Amino acid sequence: MRHLSAVCLTLLAAQVAAADLAAGRAKAEQVCAACHKIDGNSDNPQYPVLAGQHADYLRRALHDYRNGSRNNGVMLPYAQALSRTDIDNVSAWFASQPSRLVSRP
Template structure:
């Protein structure tokens, strides 16, 4: 029962936090294919352990991370360059796309 309550509360928070976000998942898929897929995989399930899996992550977490790379709060020369080329709309769309994907479990 405790797990159910936690899951229900988490789901409600996710719904509340995503309201007002007018992301376009199809546009995010296209932009991810152009910018992100080489390292993170076309669906966010990175084929290499050196690159994080993005599939199934919360859109708000992905947006926060990309905005922090773009602003320089998070330091990574590769991600800073990738994020610099993304507009606010691109960040919302890519984040929504990866959040909509299934995070596959892969053993390395």
């Protein structure tokens, strides 16, 4: 089990490392920044903070918005405008940003 976990973490790290953060930032600036801000730290409670989220969570959410299995009329056209590579890059960009959110005990 420990070996399987190590393999999964290695594969996930390789996938995030393969993403192009500069391209993710550029695409986020074009598509996402108006609502979520360029670094993903939205100060409007209507739009979630994306900074610091797990890249795989963000990637899955964008794919689900794009294919309609996650229903959101606002996000649908934005997600549909992104290629798979764009989604990987944008997800990695937001995941790499420090979040303004804090954990409370």
